[in-house]
Amino acid sequence: MPASPSPQSLLQVRDLSCERDGRRLFAGLGFELAAGGALQVEGSNGAGKTTLLRTLIGSAPDFAGQILWNGEPLPGALSQLRESLLYIGHRAGVRGGLTPLENLAWYGADREASHRALEQLDLYGFEDTLCQQLSAGQNRRVALARLFLPAAPRLWVLDEPLAALDLAGVSCLQGQMACHLSRGGSILFTSHQPVALARLQRIDLADYAVAEESAGGEHALG
């Protein structure tokens, strides 16, 4: 483990452990995510993949260990992290009462870019339909359209991005992810399905699982 993050390293995690409802999900987790790199988090259901992602973006604020963004530790550097963050979780973040164009506008996209992005995701002709009238798969694609906008934040954190996509959608998304990596972005994601990307790190949370608490787990704080 290098003592200080390498110059290109965006996100560095050391000895991270997370607890939820008194159960320790994982401990001793460490990795480094550099610009242009991708990291896939694997693990069975309930292993803590989503919790890990949410901890890294600061939504689940209780953790032990160190998370560094550009060399600065969280939670101090949280606002900088969030400036460069694009997060798509289980729930899409698509508002049913708005059209796809309006949804993307809320995320800061201009009309032309939105049109092109929606077209790439096979939503041409649906740009002005209310999202609540679209199918679940289409809604998912509207959410993913954020990834196809030209000005994209540096760090993508995606929770099961390939879910609910057909083969065409999967290859389209994989292509965009590769594109993002090639221009220096980073991707941190979970996926049950295999994803074909160059420079892909893999982490299995099972390697960091903690056995059922048998030793005294007394904490002085929290």
Next chain:
Amino acid sequence: MPSVEVPLLSGRNAPGFGALLKTELLLALRKRADIANPLLFFVTVLALLPLGVGPEPELLARMAPGIIWVMALLATLLSQESLFRGDFEDGTLEQMTLSPQPLYFAVLAKSAVHWLVTGLPLALLSPLLGLMLNLPAAGYLCLFVSLLLGSASLSLMGAVGAALTVALRRPGLLLALIVMPLYAPVLIFGTGAVQAAIDGYAYGAQLAILAALLAAAAALAPLAAAGAIRISTDS
């Protein structure tokens, strides 16, 4: 897939407050039923009142300020529960917590729109209800102004309760229970102002206190609601 060489944006494009307000208003106006329901409730239950207490004009006139205010309060409470629920379920609330813009503004925008589609129509409807309850002439203007100011406070404070209960599967009456003690001072001063107007006294002080409560609510309630949203989305 062509690889487009564009420089990465270092900062995210967060919607400004005006854009937030516009989007919320757009969403609210598309849900016509949600706007009409509280108003219908308001009028319907008010029509039940004389059936319950008798039609004597003097009795109704004496009760009018309090009854109209309580009904307005209940109608606001009715629509409060859905303030964050839709956004919670589709993941937008979570996205708001990740935005570089402080959550305070998103909550403020939502509360402002809630007031525009709930509190403002109630205040506009209140003279009609005053008429139905034989409210003395001196009370109408004060009723309208006090409801205008008070309902804005109610919207803001209700947002705190809505944020605390948004993650619960069946919050039921919990929202009402939480928010009721917060509503009490607004109710007291609102009806106090109208009563003073009817009795011929000056009511400026009561309205000033309502305005002060509104200012305090606008400053503090969105902060509390933002904290509650973060707690609720961490589930």
Next chain:
Amino acid sequence: MEVSLAWQWFHRLGSPRWFYQKTGAWLPWLALASMVLLTVGTAWGLGFAPQDAKQGNSYRIIYIHVPAAFLALAGYYIMAISGAIGLIWKMKLSFAVMRAAAPIGAVLTFVALFTGAIWGKPTWGTYWVWDARITSMLILLFLYIGVIALGRAFSREQAADKACALLALVGTVNIPIIYKSVDWWYSLHQPATIKLTQASSIHPSMFYPLLTMVIGFYCLYAWTLIAHTRILVLQREWRTQWVREALEAGK
């Protein structure tokens, strides 16, 4: 040196295990103190203190009503402060104290309301009177019930703790506003009536039994709060080794 010792104590205070083991010894003493004080105070107040000039014997209910009302309000602040400490310093123990204080405070508020009603009957002729004090107490009861209900509604303990702490703090900010506005409301609708305590003009022979009861109630509160917190600590730390050992040893 002083500062670091104080911090050390503060951090150890956050340890549920340390709390549980230390307070085990305190409980019997607190129980004894509260029993003694309450018995003495009750007998004194109900039996030996002189009759009131205006109200005769019925005023004696204040020996229960006043301490209960006092502690109901103080208890809310204790609950809110514990919640704040839990939020700021992330102490699980502080959250346990907060959750323990809620039902105790609610019961005390109820006792205050109930004794207020008993007091109302011979004095004003009705069991319930909407005076400023009673109405504020009623709203305080709703504040307590809100915290209790909110805590039980969350399935995750951590989220429940934080939500209750937030609600308790919101209530704290509102309590002065509520009390003041209810006072003002009452002054509009009724002339000034008998206050429940006229602290400055209360006769010493009535004051001392009241003081005894107040201190007795404080001891009772401390006893029940610590006992309830201990139970909650055991429930929350059930997975740890020391709890299993403590339960096996039958402590």
